[in-house]
Amino acid sequence: MILPGTSRLFGACSLLLALAACTPPEPIRIGLLAGLSDRGSDFGESVRNGVILAVEQQNQAGGINGRKIELLVRDDGQDKEKARQAAQELIAQHPDIIIGPVTSSMAAVVMPLMNQAGQIIISPTVASTDFYGKDDNLFRVNCTTREAAIQHARVLYARGSRRVGLAFDASNLPFGETWVKGFSSEFEKLGGVTSGTAGFESTASTRFSDVINRLLADRPDALIFVASTLDTARLAQQARRLAPGLPLSSSEWAASGEALSEMGGSAVEGMLMTHAYNRDDPGVAYQNFRSAFKQRFQREFGSFSLLAYDTANVVFAALQKRDKDEDMKAALLKYGPYQGVQQEIRFDANGDATRRVFFTEIHDGSLHQLK
Known part of the structure; x- marks a missing residue:
C-alpha cells in the first residue's frame, strides 16, 4: 500500500538525485601570481601564457580525474603592497596550489604569507639562492642564479673576456645580487676580474647612460646586464652609443623569446x-x-613560457596521483620525477630542482644557439 503523497516524495527525491548526478564536480582551483602590469611585464605574461596553454590542454583532455581546472590569476605588479594583496586574495580562495611568483623579489614578499597560511606554491622561474635548501612551502623548477652565473662566467672566459662589468636591477635584489656574486666568484677563480658593478632601480626615468658610464670608468672588455628585457635593451642602446665595439651579454632574465631583439633593435x-x-x-x-x-x-x-608549461604539467601529474587526503607538498615530493618538454624535473627534499643552461646569440634579429 502506498501512502498518500509517497509517490510525489519519491518523485521529488528522484529528481534531486538526477540533478545531483548532472551537476559537474567542483573544479580544481590553481592560482597564478605574476607581474602583469609592471615595466617587465613581458616576463609575467610569458609565464601566464605557458600556464594557460597547459591548463587548456589538460581541460580538453578531461581535466584531472574528471574535474576541470579553474585558473585564478592575480597580478603582483612587481610591487610589494600589490603582491601582498594579490597573495592574500589567492590564499583566501584556498587553491590546491599557486604557481608563481615569477621574480625572486616578489617571492621574498609573499613567502612569509604563504608559509603562515600553509599554502603550497611552485615557481617556474624564481632562481635566487636565497630560496635554495629551505624546507618551506616553496617548490622551484628553475636552476639557481649561482648555477646560471657560473656557466656564464665559463663561456665569457673561454671567449677571451678578462675584465667584465655588470649592471644589475637592484629592485630585484635577491636575483641580481646573487647572480652577480655567483658570476664574480667563478670568473675570478678562472683568472678574470669583475672590473665593476652598477646597481640601478628600474623606472621610466632611469638614466641608463649614467649606469654604462660608471662601468666604462673601470675599463671592462665586456659588459653583462642582469635585468628585464626592456631594461637590458635600454642598457644595450647606451652601451652601443658609448662603447660601440664592447661585447655584451645578458642573464636569463631577459630571455623573453624574440622580445629582446624587438625592443633593442x-x-x-x-x-x-x-x-x-x-x-x-x-x-x-x-x-x-x-x-x-x-x-x-x-x-x-620564450624560456619562461616553456618553464611555466613544464611547471603546470608537474602540478597536474601530482594532482592526478595524490590520494584523497594527501597534501600537495607530500604529493609533489612523492610522485616525481616528472618529465618536462625537454628535461626531467626532480625535486630534492626541500622542493628544489635544477635545470640545464643554454646560450644563444642574436644575429640578424634572430636567436642562434651556441653549439
Missing part, C-alpha cells in the same frame, strides 16, 4: 644570452609544444 646584435631550453631540439614533445604555443598565441614562445 641593432643595439642587441651579437649579444650573448643565457636561457633555459634547447632551441634546436628536434624532439616530438618540444616541436608539439612550440607549434601549440604559436597556434594559441600567434607568436614564438
Whole structure:
C-alpha cells in the first residue's frame, strides 16, 4: 500500500538525485601570481601564457580525474603592497596550489604569507639562492642564479673576456645580487676580474647612460646586464652609443623569446644570452609544444613560457596521483620525477630542482644557439 503523497516524495527525491548526478564536480582551483602590469611585464605574461596553454590542454583532455581546472590569476605588479594583496586574495580562495611568483623579489614578499597560511606554491622561474635548501612551502623548477652565473662566467672566459662589468636591477635584489656574486666568484677563480658593478632601480626615468658610464670608468672588455628585457635593451642602446665595439651579454632574465631583439633593435646584435631550453631540439614533445604555443598565441614562445608549461604539467601529474587526503607538498615530493618538454624535473627534499643552461646569440634579429 502506498501512502498518500509517497509517490510525489519519491518523485521529488528522484529528481534531486538526477540533478545531483548532472551537476559537474567542483573544479580544481590553481592560482597564478605574476607581474602583469609592471615595466617587465613581458616576463609575467610569458609565464601566464605557458600556464594557460597547459591548463587548456589538460581541460580538453578531461581535466584531472574528471574535474576541470579553474585558473585564478592575480597580478603582483612587481610591487610589494600589490603582491601582498594579490597573495592574500589567492590564499583566501584556498587553491590546491599557486604557481608563481615569477621574480625572486616578489617571492621574498609573499613567502612569509604563504608559509603562515600553509599554502603550497611552485615557481617556474624564481632562481635566487636565497630560496635554495629551505624546507618551506616553496617548490622551484628553475636552476639557481649561482648555477646560471657560473656557466656564464665559463663561456665569457673561454671567449677571451678578462675584465667584465655588470649592471644589475637592484629592485630585484635577491636575483641580481646573487647572480652577480655567483658570476664574480667563478670568473675570478678562472683568472678574470669583475672590473665593476652598477646597481640601478628600474623606472621610466632611469638614466641608463649614467649606469654604462660608471662601468666604462673601470675599463671592462665586456659588459653583462642582469635585468628585464626592456631594461637590458635600454642598457644595450647606451652601451652601443658609448662603447660601440664592447661585447655584451645578458642573464636569463631577459630571455623573453624574440622580445629582446624587438625592443633593442641593432643595439642587441651579437649579444650573448643565457636561457633555459634547447632551441634546436628536434624532439616530438618540444616541436608539439612550440607549434601549440604559436597556434594559441600567434607568436614564438620564450624560456619562461616553456618553464611555466613544464611547471603546470608537474602540478597536474601530482594532482592526478595524490590520494584523497594527501597534501600537495607530500604529493609533489612523492610522485616525481616528472618529465618536462625537454628535461626531467626532480625535486630534492626541500622542493628544489635544477635545470640545464643554454646560450644563444642574436644575429640578424634572430636567436642562434651556441653549439
